[in-house]
Amino acid sequence: MEYSKDDLIEAKRQIDSTLHKLKETVKTLESKENVSRLKSQITLAKRRIKAFEIANYFLENEIKKDK
Incomplete structure (x- = not known):
């Protein structure tokens, strides 16, 4: 699925x-x-907490790729 950068930042x-x-x-x-x-x-x-930290890690990587 594709999400906008704004969607990723809000998530x-x-x-x-x-x-x-x-x-x-x-x-x-x-x-x-x-x-x-x-x-x-x-x-x-x-x-x-661990699950959200993992999700956060992947979100950060996706946001960085989008730059």
Whole structure:
């Protein structure tokens, strides 16, 4: 599929925003008492962070190619 440079830049902006929120969520969850009962939520958030970082990497490469 073809996406415009503006589409790619907006997608990256949205991913950056979501990444920031997820990282803050992990910090909050890890600072709570009984972290062991929150382990699955923390793991899920960390996996999502990794997935968004990968997506961001590919978006950055596509945006650079478009210059």
